[in-house]
Structures are given as structure tokens and as C-alpha cells.
Amino acid sequence: MPDNIAGHPSVKNHSSRTGLKPSEMLLDRSYHHAAMKRLPDSWKRGRPDIVHFALMEALSTPLFLKGRLKVYVHTVNDKVITIADNLRVPKSYFRFEGLMVSLFRDRVIKSDEGAVLMELADGSFSSLVNDIGADKIVGLSTAGVQSSVHKVAGIAKGIDDCAFVIGGFPSGHFSEKVTKNLGPTYSISDFGLEAHVVIARILYECELLEEGVHHEGNE
Amino acid sequence: MPDNIAGHPSVKNHSSRTGLKPSEMLLDRSYHHAAMKRLPDSWKRGRPDIVHFALMEALSTPLFLKGRLKVYVHTVNDKVITIADNLRVPKSYFRFEGLMVSLFRDRVIKSDEGAVLMELADGSFSSLVNDIGADKIVGLSTAGVQSSVHKVAGIAKGIDDCAFVIGGFPSGHFSEKVTKNLGPTYSISDFGLEAHVVIARILYECELLEEGVHHEGNE
Numbered sequence: 001m002p003d004n005i006a007g008h009p010s011v012k013n014h015s016s017r018t019g020l021k022p023s024e025m026l027l028d029r030s031y032h033h034a035a036m037k038r039l040p041d042s043w044k045r046g047r048p049d050i051v052h053f054a055l056m057e058a059l060s061t062p063l064f065l066k067g068r069l070k071v072y073v074h075t076v077n078d079k080v081i082t083i084a085d086n087l088r089v090p091k092s093y094f095r096f097e098g099l100m101v102s103l104f105r106d107r108v109i110k111s112d113e114g115a116v117l118m119e120l121a122d123g124s125f126s127s128l129v130n131d132i133g134a135d136k137i138v139g140l141s142t143a144g145v146q147s148s149v150h151k152v153a154g155i156a157k158g159i160d161d162c163a164f165v166i167g168g169f170p171s172g173h174f175s176e177k178v179t180k181n182l183g184p185t186y187s188i189s190d191f192g193l194e195a196h197v198v199i200a201r202i203l204y205e206c207e208l209l210e211e212g213v214h215h216e217g218n219e
Numbered sequence: 220m221p222d223n224i225a226g227h228p229s230v231k232n233h234s235s236r237t238g239l240k241p242s243e244m245l246l247d248r249s250y251h252h253a254a255m256k257r258l259p260d261s262w263k264r265g266r267p268d269i270v271h272f273a274l275m276e277a278l279s280t281p282l283f284l285k286g287r288l289k290v291y292v293h294t295v296n297d298k299v300i301t302i303a304d305n306l307r308v309p310k311s312y313f314r315f316e317g318l319m320v321s322l323f324r325d326r327v328i329k330s331d332e333g334a335v336l337m338e339l340a341d342g343s344f345s346s347l348v349n350d351i352g353a354d355k356i357v358g359l360s361t362a363g364v365q366s367s368v369h370k371v372a373g374i375a376k377g378i379d380d381c382a383f384v385i386g387g388f389p390s391g392h393f394s395e396k397v398t399k400n401l402g403p404t405y406s407i408s409d410f411g412l413e414a415h416v417v418i419a420r421i422l423y424e425c426e427l428l429e430e431g432v433h434h435e436g437n438e
Contacts, residue, residue: 030313030314049310091268094312216435217432
């Protein structure tokens with residue numbers, strides 16, 4: 001919850017109803033719509049549900065379960081969340097929300113055994129891309145070049161590390177700060193797909209390619 | 220919320236915290252775990268989050284958006300939810316929950332213009348299968364015959380209507396009442412996949428087959 005809207009009536013109402021301080025809340029358009037009008041880039045914000053679906057999709061794939069996928073979340077405020085291998089995030093939004101609030105407060109989530117499960121650090125998108133050091137950075141966007149999922153996933157084949165960048169916001173496009181770091185950017189459908197659908201399809205095709213399955217036909 | 224546990228402390232607590240009557244709540248293991256011990260088949264229940272993810276996955280696909288997919292939910296208590304073509308359910312769990320509570324109370328959700336968006340009716344799994352009248356009823360289960368997603372989706376090709384049945388519960392298998400209605404049952408992964416991942420993969424392969432794309436390689 002950004003400080004400058006913590007005193008807005010819609011935030012205060014939500015706070016008294018839930019017993020949570022504004023500093024312990026995720027900005028959420030479902031509750032704080034009225035307060036969000038004051039925020040810059042407000043159309044890109046307040047949608048933790050989109051991040052929840054996107055993470056759930058990626059972390060439920062055999063690719064991730066086999067340790068062949070690293071997952072990062074970069075936020076509008078230049079925070080970078082690093083997800084540990086084999087992490088499962090809760091499907092219950094109530095539990096997910098609690099986890100994310102803890103992460104933003106403590107900057108780390110550890111297992112009972114002390115292993116780091118999620119970590120929050122300051123970092124621009126450029127610095128994240130540098131740290132990852134991928135051979136290719138591929139953007140997925142309706143504004144990209146039309147291609148098939150199979151071909152886009154195929155970019156990952158034959159190179160060590162390929163990063164796929166998917167926007168976790170309800171509409172619009174990547175910011176200039178993100179775009180300048182992207183290599184090719186592709187669109188994989190005539191429809192504007194939800195982030196989680198793009199993730200499901202790209203990762204499934206990556207798995208097929210790893211198994212040596214190729215497509216033939218009207219692509 | 221089943222009547223016989225509406226008086227349990229964990230349900231009463233949740234009720235006083237949210238201001239909702241037990242009759243206006245969805246049974247949810249995140250909140251009502253202690254109360255659920257008294258319920259038969261409790262391990263299969265109280266997971267509206269799984270249904271939320273599964274619906275979101277199906278309703279976000281181009282296949283559904285193009286009107287080539289009908290979606291039904293059959294519940295453990297023999298209720299059948301029929302989803303209207305082109306329906307979008309909210310990604311926000313808070314909003315989804317409100318919608319489902321309204322549906323269980325009013326048995327129908329209509330748009331402002333009076334169009335039916337969701338309908339709840341009494342009905343066994345057998346009666347649902349009869350009503351749909353599909354040419355094939357294909358089950359997806361870790362207990363099924365190992366196959367590829369591509370081959371399983373291929374069953375839908377060349378017949379008028381094919382139904383895919385996916386379990387929306389956290390573990391275990393279809394009940395006998397469901398199993399007796401299934402034609403072939405397949406497993407599409409060495410991993411026990413989440414319902415939403417199975418849905419994403421089957422529907423994506425159905426789309427590819429409709430576009431005339433086939434696989435070749437090590438399947």
C-alpha cells in the first residue's frame with residue numbers, strides 16, 4: 001500500500017474491516033479503487049490476483065517442478081521477487097496475500113528449516129536482466145510480431161538460458177524501461193490473452209521441445 | 220456451507236469477522252479446516268480456489284472465447300453449474316466468492332440486461348453427461364492410461380462433441396458414480412498435475428488440432 005493513499009477512506013474502511021494496518025495490505029483494485037485515482041500508472045497497479053494466477057501457472061508446470069525454470073517477479077516500483085526452486089505458492093488467495101504481505105514486510109520468506117523460499121530486493125528491470133544473464137530476452141505482448149507458441153518457445157532451444165518476459169498487468173504495454181531490455185517481442189494469439197494463459201502455453205511448448213516433439217501442419 | 224457444521228466455532232468466528240451468515244459462505248478449508256472434520260468426503264471439499272483456477276483457465280482460452288467450448292461444474296453435492304458462452308469470471312477471488320455465494324442463494328446470475336450468465340441446478344454427474352449428449356466422455360486422471368496431451372485432445376477431432384472431465388479436488392480420484400460414466404481415462408504427465416494445468420494443456424492442443432497442427436517426434 002503506497003504511503004500517499006494510506007489515509008484514503010477506502011483504505012481506512014478496508015483496514016478497520018480486516019484489522020490490518022495499511023502497511024500490511026496489498027494494493028488491490030477490488031478494495032481500493034477509489035483511492036487509486038491519485039496514483040501514477042494506476043491502470044497497471046493493484047492487481048495482485050494477476051500475479052497470483054501467473055505464479056500459480058508457472059510453478060505448477062513439470063518444467064518448474066523439474067528445476068528447469070527460474071521465476072522472478074519485477075514490480076512497478078522496482079522490487080524484484082526471487083522464487084526458490086520447487087516453491088509452491090498457496091492457491092487460496094487469502095493465504096497468498098498473507099505470504100506476500102510478510103514478504104514485503106520482512107523481505108524474505110523462509111521455511112521452518114530456514115531455507116529461503118522467496119526474497120524481495122530493490123532492483124530495476126535492467127538490473128534483473130543483467131543479473132539473470134540470459135542469452136536471449138524474449139517479450140510476449142499483443143504489440144509483438146505474430147508468431148506461433150511453438151516457434152517462440154523454440155528460441156529457448158539450443159541456447160543455455162532464455163528469459164521470457166510476460167506483463168502481469170490488466171491492459172496496456174510494457175513500459176519503455178522494460179522494452180529497451182527486450183530482444184524480439186512476439187504475439188502468440190489473435191486474442192489478447194491473459195498472462196497466465198501465455199505462461200501456460202509457452203512453458204508447455206518448452207517441455208515438448210525438450211522431449212523432442214515438433215509441430216507440423218498449418219503453422 | 221453445509222448446515223450441520225454451521226454452528227462450529229471456526230465457522231462462527233469467520234461469520235462474525237466478515238459479517239456474513241454461514242448460509243452466505245463458501246465452505247473453504249483455509250477458514251473452516253477444524254469444522255470440516257465432521258464432513259463426509261471432507262478431503263474432496265472446501266476448495267473453491269481450485270474451481271476458481273480451473274474456471275479461469277478454461278474461460279480465458281481462445282477456444283472458449285470463440286464459442287467452441289461449453290463449461291460445466293459438477294459439485295460433490297450433485298449441483299450442476301452451467302456457464303454461459305463468453306462469460307468472464309472475476310480473477311479477484313473476493314469477487315468470485317461473492318458471485319458464487321449469489322449463485323448458490325439465487326440459483327441464477329444474470330447480467331444487467333437480463334441474460335443468464337450462470338445457472339445452478341440439481342443434477343447427478345450421470346444426468347449431466349446425459350444432458351450434454353457428448354459422443355465421447357474422456358476422463359483425465361493420474362490413474363488413467365499414460366498418453367500425450369496431443370493424443371488425448373485428438374479424440375475430440377472428427378466427432379461432434381467430446382467431453383473432457385477434470386477433477387477439481389486436491390487429491391484422490393473420481394468417485395465410482397463419476398467413473399462409471401467415463402469412457403477412456405488418461406494420464407497426461409508423470410507428475411500429478413493441478414486441474415488448471417490439465418485444462419490449459421488439453422484446450423491448447425484442441426486449438427492446435429483445429430488449426431491443423433500436428434506433432435512429430437518422440438511422443
